[in-house]
Amino acid sequence: MDVTIETGIPEGITADPMVPALFCVDRVKQETEDTFTVGLVPDEANTRFSYMPGQFNMLYVFGVGEVPISISGDPSVTSRLEHTTRRVGVVTTAMGQLRAGDMIGVRGPYGTHWPVTEEAGRDVLIVAGGIGLAPLRPVLYLLMAHREKYRKIVLLYGARSPEEILYKRELERWRGKFDLEVQVTVDRGSSAWRGNVGVVTPLVARAPFTPSNTIALLCGPEIMMRFAVNELQKRGVPADRTYLSLERNMKCAVGFCGHCQYGSMFVCKDGPVFRLDQIAWIFGKAEV
Amino acid sequence: MIHTLEPIIKEHPFFAQLPEKHLEFITGCAKNVQFPERQVIFREGDPANEFYFLREGLVAVELLVPSRGPTTVQTVAEGEILGWSWVSPPYRWHFGARTLQRTRALVFDAKCLRAKCEEDHDLGYEILSRFVGVISARLDATRLQLLDLYGRHD
Amino acid sequence: MARKAPVIGSLRSISPEQINVLIEGLSRRGYEVIAPTVRDGAIVYDRIFSAKELPQGYTDEQQAGKYQLKKREDAALFGYSVGPHAWKKFLFPSISCAWTAERVDGHFHIIAGEPDTTKRAFVGVRACELHALAIQDRVFLEGSYVDSAYKTRRQNVVIVAVNCTQAGGTCFCDSMGTGPRVSGGYDILLTEIPGAEEHFLLAESATPIGAEIMAELSTQAATREQIATAVDAVDHAASHMGRTLPTSGLKELLYRNVENPRWDALAERCLSCANCTLVCPTCFCSTIEDCTDLAGQRAERIRKWDSCFTTDFSYIHGGSVRATPRSKFRQWMMHKLAYWNDQFGSSGCTGCGRCITWCPVGIDITEEVRTIRDSEATASISL
Numbered sequence: 001m002d003v004t005i006e007t008g009i010p011e012g013i014t015a016d017p018m019v020p021a022l023f024c025v026d027r028v029k030q031e032t033e034d035t036f037t038v039g040l041v042p043d044e045a046n047t048r049f050s051y052m053p054g055q056f057n058m059l060y061v062f063g064v065g066e067v068p069i070s071i072s073g074d075p076s077v078t079s080r081l082e083h084t085t086r087r088v089g090v091v092t093t094a095m096g097q098l099r100a101g102d103m104i105g106v107r108g109p110y111g112t113h114w115p116v117t118e119e120a121g122r123d124v125l126i127v128a129g130g131i132g133l134a135p136l137r138p139v140l141y142l143l144m145a146h147r148e149k150y151r152k153i154v155l156l157y158g159a160r161s162p163e164e165i166l167y168k169r170e171l172e173r174w175r176g177k178f179d180l181e182v183q184v185t186v187d188r189g190s191s192a193w194r195g196n197v198g199v200v201t202p203l204v205a206r207a208p209f210t211p212s213n214t215i216a217l218l219c220g221p222e223i224m225m226r227f228a229v230n231e232l233q234k235r236g237v238p239a240d241r242t243y244l245s246l247e248r249n250m251k252c253a254v255g256f257c258g259h260c261q262y263g264s265m266f267v268c269k270d271g272p273v274f275r276l277d278q279i280a281w282i283f284g285k286a287e288v
Numbered sequence: 289m290i291h292t293l294e295p296i297i298k299e300h301p302f303f304a305q306l307p308e309k310h311l312e313f314i315t316g317c318a319k320n321v322q323f324p325e326r327q328v329i330f331r332e333g334d335p336a337n338e339f340y341f342l343r344e345g346l347v348a349v350e351l352l353v354p355s356r357g358p359t360t361v362q363t364v365a366e367g368e369i370l371g372w373s374w375v376s377p378p379y380r381w382h383f384g385a386r387t388l389q390r391t392r393a394l395v396f397d398a399k400c401l402r403a404k405c406e407e408d409h410d411l412g413y414e415i416l417s418r419f420v421g422v423i424s425a426r427l428d429a430t431r432l433q434l435l436d437l438y439g440r441h442d
Numbered sequence: 443m444a445r446k447a448p449v450i451g452s453l454r455s456i457s458p459e460q461i462n463v464l465i466e467g468l469s470r471r472g473y474e475v476i477a478p479t480v481r482d483g484a485i486v487y488d489r490i491f492s493a494k495e496l497p498q499g500y501t502d503e504q505q506a507g508k509y510q511l512k513k514r515e516d517a518a519l520f521g522y523s524v525g526p527h528a529w530k531k532f533l534f535p536s537i538s539c540a541w542t543a544e545r546v547d548g549h550f551h552i553i554a555g556e557p558d559t560t561k562r563a564f565v566g567v568r569a570c571e572l573h574a575l576a577i578q579d580r581v582f583l584e585g586s587y588v589d590s591a592y593k594t595r596r597q598n599v600v601i602v603a604v605n606c607t608q609a610g611g612t613c614f615c616d617s618m619g620t621g622p623r624v625s626g627g628y629d630i631l632l633t634e635i636p637g638a639e640e641h642f643l644l645a646e647s648a649t650p651i652g653a654e655i656m657a658e659l660s661t662q663a664a665t666r667e668q669i670a671t672a673v674d675a676v677d678h679a680a681s682h683m684g685r686t687l688p689t690s691g692l693k694e695l696l697y698r699n700v701e702n703p704r705w706d707a708l709a710e711r712c713l714s715c716a717n718c719t720l721v722c723p724t725c726f727c728s729t730i731e732d733c734t735d736l737a738g739q740r741a742e743r744i745r746k747w748d749s750c751f752t753t754d755f756s757y758i759h760g761g762s763v764r765a766t767p768r769s770k771f772r773q774w775m776m777h778k779l780a781y782w783n784d785q786f787g788s789s790g791c792t793g794c795g796r797c798i799t800w801c802p803v804g805i806d807i808t809e810e811v812r813t814i815r816d817s818e819a820t821a822s823i824s825l
Contacts, residue, residue: 016541017589017590019540020552043549062734063543063734063741064732065732066743101548102548105543105552185363187436188433195363195388196346197363198362199429199433202365220438221438224437247758249754249755249758255585255587257729258726258728258748261773264782266785285701287765288769441759441761
């Protein structure tokens with residue numbers, strides 16, 4: 001069997017993809033006890049940074065390390081970036097201790113995005129669990145900015161407890177102002193809590209949307225998404241209109257290090273937003 | 289009364305595909321009922337002779353925890369079935385239920401239904417298999433709740 | 443001595459002594475010559491300064507979990523198969539510094555690494571290894587992002603390839619369509635016939651630099667007999683492979699058998715030692731380590747080889763997605779023989795046999811595929 005080997009090295013990108021751009025912290029906002037949002041502005045004035053909802057950046061804290069964090073801000077604002085993360089390790093803990101004026105390295109934006117601009121005229125169902133609301137907030141901004149293009153927009157959000165609900169004020173504002181149906185549930189209530197108690201899946205079963213004309217966007221712990229997907233399929237939402245954001249270990253975010261592989265897909269470039277029918281064979285399989 | 293309730297009952301997925309004669313009987317056991325917010329619907333330990341289909345509103349399923357007071361373990365919302373303690377002895381509520389909002393519901397006379405199910409096992413099967421579905425969904429949700437998926441697990 | 447004008451593609455015959463002239467020609471042009479050489483009981487790739495350092499008269503005997511150097515009866519310069527090293531270590535080093543950063547007041551700035559512009563000549567590259575280079579080129583150069591350090595090193599490489607005239611004990615390049623005959627990607631191609639009566643090499647160039655270097659050698663036109671002998675020798679290697687791996691429907695076979703119980707049996711043997719990934723010429727996984735000096739003023743980003751067999755490779759949220767040896771071995775094999783096709787348009791395996799030779803417990807990838815194929819056949823019979 002004869003195989004031709006090409007030795008030509010293609011021209012194109014020459015900038016080193018491993019070198020971060022420098023950004024300046026302008027604010028670290030405590031959202032809940034262990035979750036915070038860091039606001040960044042480019043170190044060089046007049047630099048614009050644009051991204052699509054669902055994409056992420058690699059954020060570098062000097063001498064400590066680099067982690068992938070979803071961009072959680074308003075994509076129409078290109079002069080400033082927001083990232084919401086939990087304190088889960090050395091890098092995120094160090095990041096949470098940064099103050100206005102400190103510098104952070106930024107590489108990105110990377111990955112696939114929530115494809116809502118192509119889905120005008122449909123209902124949009126958003127199912128978020130815990131910190132999973134962070135990569136979905138940019139798509140909410142986008143939808144609110146183009147509200148008239150979509151029919152019903154429904155957000156179903158599960159949090160651990162009432163104290164751990166993210167973006168409370170924003171959700172209330174959107175609910176009031178933009179005809180956004182918001183249903184929040186908590187795993188564990190409090191004495192003052194008068195809302196839903198329980199997981200988010202029963203909310204999926206009864207949310208007001210038209211399954212045959214809906215695009216569903218999900219982000220949260222994989223088990224939560226699995227059960228939510230079951231409910232969506234029971235209601236007849238097609239797998240090619242269901243999108244999930246997945247997470248895997250990432251070191252380089254540019255497809256070189258191999259860590260984020262999920263079957264034949266790289267979460268850093270074929271994801272993190274995946275269409276359900278494309279991952280149906282592997283989603284939910286153990287240890288792949 | 290029977291004429292206004294039957295379409296509502298028939299439409300709901302819980303009663304879908306129930307044979308006509310059973311549907312008639314069930315409808316006969318049903319009544320409209322309303323509760324203001326913060327109203328106790330039933331108390332833990334009381335005799336369980338009803339079940340509810342919530343048409344509007346939100347109900348907290350609660351347990352009285354010493355030093356914590358009434359603690360909500362789950363909520364049941366519109367379109368859902370509330371209450372299955374009527375199915376098996378000792379026919380007493382395992383939990384309490386209290387409205388969180390103004391709630392409208394259909395209440396079903398379970399004592400009467402129990403007796404009829406004893407007589408007519410076909411009806412019994414139809415009812416019990418539907419309740420198994422409700423209980424299993426509630427159990428799935430409870431197990432997910434127990435996993436504390438949004439908590440830190442290092 | 444009259445020198446012929448460089449002619450690309452014409453087949454010349456040279457004596458073994460000309461190899462040293464070739465090496466000197468490369469050195470004079472500023473190339474670090476890297477070639478096979480004997481060290482620590484194996485034939486490895488390292489920098490050499492003369493042809494005397496080549497493993498003349500050596501061969502290797504390879505089987506699952508076994509590698510042994512032996513003396514030959516002739517004086518062949520290239521009479522062996524591939525050893526534990528792959529050429530990837532010179533283009534994609536096992537440790538490298540991506541950049542350094544310095545803290546200045548509240549700020550820091552990043553100093554990009556100096557590009558490695560060293561000119562390197564790889565002498566003794568086999569057909570399977572040329573395919574491996576092309577496969578890694580696809581990973582590092584042909585995606586949405588380009589590994590600029592790899593690109594610089596790769597652009598400064600001259601390749602002197604060698605056709606294999608004997609197959610190794612664990613070789614199966616014929617099954618993978620990657621050899622033993624070299625079909626492109628070189629500057630100079632040699633075929634050695636270490637005959638008792640006449641020890642010669644056929645040589646041809648494919649590029650201007652190859653022709654330029656060959657013009658400095660003493661060469662003759664290759665005779666019909668010499669050419670026929672060389673062709674036969676390579677054909678002989680092709681039909682005497684140590685292993686076979688039927689590749690038809692292989693990707694689909696593995697996708698169908700993700701949950702095959704055979705993976706459990708494998709797990710009992712696999713030590714997760716990562717040898718296979720270290721010796722594999724196409725494995726490309728790496729990890730990034732960010733570190734700082736004690737004063738916290740200077741930081742470095744280090745890139746190191748990594749392996750899907752390490753415990754933390756798939757670590758996320760307090761645990762690893764693939765924690766068991768079973769899942770890790772399955773990942774390695776399925777990536778190499780199935781996922782790779784979907785990712786890069788070819789198999790990730792070049793049939794070089796290194797993973798079989800260097801596995802301490804002798805796990806044989808061709809045997810594992812056979813068992814999975816057979817388990818499907820058995821299943822359909824028992825229905």
